[in-house]
Amino acid sequence: MDYLDEENRFDVNEVSDIINNSIENTIGNQLYQQNMVNKWVNDVVDYCLKRLCQLAKPFKYMVICTILQKNGAGFHAASSCYWDNSTDRKCNVKWENESMYVIVTIFGLAF
């Protein structure tokens, strides 16, 4: 759309950097601990949203974070959207260490 100039676009690279940073900062090399998972999910999502808001772009953000323990179980995530393709974007990051997978999906909708 015309009103979304170069600066105000949803930059997928920038957002995936934010996600990677937030996961590295909150989880890093820690092993999967059941009583910590709630806090981790909270922290990752919180950190992402804070950084996204600091970008001060005209977007609504939805952040979904999934943490899965690694023990050989199969796992799939899929998304399907009905939106304006020219302005709205999604960014998806898959991250893993030796004991868990972390998958973060961010939808950004222009308004």
Place this chain on the structure above:
Amino acid sequence: MSRCPGRSFSLSRFKTHFAKEVIQEILTKYLKDKEYKQIQAEILSKTIGSEIKNRIKDQYLDSRYKFMVQVVLGERHGAGIKVGARCVWDADTDTLAFDQFLNETIFCMAVVFAVYFY
């Protein structure tokens, strides 16, 4: 439909319980009596996602909602999992609906975000 924007909005407003029923119906339809198989899982999760989107989209075709559907499908193998979401949006108009499904070998969770386009 009324010409008053406030009224027409409330008529076509996104109904969480309706979306929840749709999600549960579709998850049951696709996953009931199924066993987890790696090859099927990818196609299955995509099919479920697009079917939920299509059903909800058809219902709200004349309203100004955008929909995002996220499906998480996995094998029950004793692994711990946690899904969390948080959003920056207009709490007066935008909502989400979610539901989950479990059988002996599969767990599946689907969430629909409905965001009003002004």
